Amino acid sequence: MFDSPQRPFDENDLHALADGQLSPERAQAIRAQLGADQAERVAHWAAQRAQLQSLYASIATEPLPDVLLTAANRLQALQDRQTQLWRWGGMAASVLLAFGLGWTLHGQWSGQPTSAPLPMASEQRFAQQAALAHAVYQPEQRHPVEVDAAQQEHLVQWLSKRLGRPLKLPVLTPQGFELVGGRLLPGESGARAQFMYQNAAGLRITLYLGALNGAGADETAFRLYADGPVPAFYWLDQGFGYALSGSLGRDALLALATAVHQQL
Amino acid sequence: MDRQRIIDQVPALRRYARVLTGDAWAADDLVQDTLERACRKWVLWRSGSNLRAWLFTLMHHLYLNQLRGSPPLQVVDIDTLHEGLQAPTHDADSALDLERCLQRLPADQRTVLLLVALEDMSYADAARVLQIPVGTVMSRLARARARLRELMEQSPAAPTQKPVLRRLK
Numbered sequence: 001m002f003d004s005p006q007r008p009f010d011e012n013d014l015h016a017l018a019d020g021q022l023s024p025e026r027a028q029a030i031r032a033q034l035g036a037d038q039a040e041r042v043a044h045w046a047a048q049r050a051q052l053q054s055l056y057a058s059i060a061t062e063p064l065p066d067v068l069l070t071a072a073n074r075l076q077a078l079q080d081r082q083t084q085l086w087r088w089g090g091m092a093a094s095v096l097l098a099f100g101l102g103w104t105l106h107g108q109w110s111g112q113p114t115s116a117p118l119p120m121a122s123e124q125r126f127a128q129q130a131a132l133a134h135a136v137y138q139p140e141q142r143h144p145v146e147v148d149a150a151q152q153e154h155l156v157q158w159l160s161k162r163l164g165r166p167l168k169l170p171v172l173t174p175q176g177f178e179l180v181g182g183r184l185l186p187g188e189s190g191a192r193a194q195f196m197y198q199n200a201a202g203l204r205i206t207l208y209l210g211a212l213n214g215a216g217a218d219e220t221a222f223r224l225y226a227d228g229p230v231p232a233f234y235w236l237d238q239g240f241g242y243a244l245s246g247s248l249g250r251d252a253l254l255a256l257a258t259a260v261h262q263q264l
Numbered sequence: 265m266d267r268q269r270i271i272d273q274v275p276a277l278r279r280y281a282r283v284l285t286g287d288a289w290a291a292d293d294l295v296q297d298t299l300e301r302a303c304r305k306w307v308l309w310r311s312g313s314n315l316r317a318w319l320f321t322l323m324h325h326l327y328l329n330q331l332r333g334s335p336p337l338q339v340v341d342i343d344t345l346h347e348g349l350q351a352p353t354h355d356a357d358s359a360l361d362l363e364r365c366l367q368r369l370p371a372d373q374r375t376v377l378l379l380v381a382l383e384d385m386s387y388a389d390a391a392r393v394l395q396i397p398v399g400t401v402m403s404r405l406a407r408a409r410a411r412l413r414e415l416m417e418q419s420p421a422a423p424t425q426k427p428v429l430r431r432l433k
Contacts, residue, residue: 060275071299
């Protein structure tokens with residue numbers, strides 16, 4: 001509204017000048033062109049501002065009554081929780097929506113024209129879901145997984161049963177990542193498992209897997225899905241999709257994906 | 265992302281409420297109601313959005329509801345009060361003058377001027393708080409400033425009258 005320095009100025013700009021709401025360049029450009037009458041008005045308004053602020057300055061420095069402190073602290077606690085929620089990549093709500101609607105709203109959600117949503121291959125959607133699931137659970141401090149690594153045997157049995165195939169837990173210790181645990185998630189075409197690993201620095205990666213409808217028995221190469229909140233390498237193998245997500249560089253993530261793939 | 269702390273917003277809310285209501289108790293009640301309403305509506309706030317403008321918006325809304333719900337304060341024109349009022353100390357003359365003139369501005373002009381000049385709010389935020397277009401903010405601001413100037417210039421030698429509804433202390 002008040003940006004471009006070269007634009008001719010009007011009355012609103014004079015107010016913005018008195019209120020310090022112009023960019024320094026624009027303010028300077030206008031000051032240089034002010035008539036005496038305009039300059040006087042701007043100065044008067046600025047003085048009015050200063051007078052107002054000093055008149056009521058003391059109110060803002062009075063100690064707060066307890067009742068307001070209590071109310072403010074309660075609100076602060078809510079804010080902290082909410083901020084945490086949105087900081088998870090802001091994805092929690094989107095993921096729920098997306099899982100629920102089978103990504104039909106994807107075009108809308110990602111800001112692409114809704115009239116012509118791009119058809120997305122099911123593998124790509126799978127990778128996208130993996131990256132989103134990563135963004136949701138990765139920051140979780142108290143409940144990052146449903147079943148933790150201490151109950152590894154149970155974890156594998158349970159998820160094998162739910163995914164309808166004997167699963168193997170890849171070991172990434174040589175790469176510096178230890179198993180945190182895993183959880184069951186809903187996917188577009190059935191159950192998904194998410195295994196989480198963490199390195200000594202606290203960085204987490206997740207392996208997301210599950211049966212993909214329409215995926216043949218053949219194996220595909222690694223592909224990178226980079227449009228999600230974190231990058232994910234994904235591949236298909238015998239009707240199953242796999243995606244490894246993490247906030248890592250392409251090479252590091254690819255090395256980990258290779259290590260996972262070799263063990264499955 | 266900067267963490268916007270609630271407690272840092274409260275003094276400005278109190279100040280604006282005080283000038284708005286002209287009453288310290290009523291102002292703190294209004295701020296408390298605002299914080300409580302914010303607790304109930306918290307899910308509507310999004311991290312990273314302007315916390316201050318959001319709280320001011322809630323407060324302004326509550327204030328308008330209060331005005332609608334309670335009988336209007338009896339406003340007595342200063343000029344009809346003659347000499348019956350106590351003269352304030354002289355060093356506070358111009359401040360009282362400003363305060364008195366401020367209270368004589370129409371409410372819609374006063375709120376805009378207070379948000380912009382006192383609370384240093386951007387025009388866009390003030391528009392959001394008052395739920396009016398930015399253009400309306402600008403026209404009210406212009407009128408408020410012109411009127412305030414007139415009022416101040418009319419009464420340079422009339423510092424002896426105390427504002428009627430002033431219960432600030």
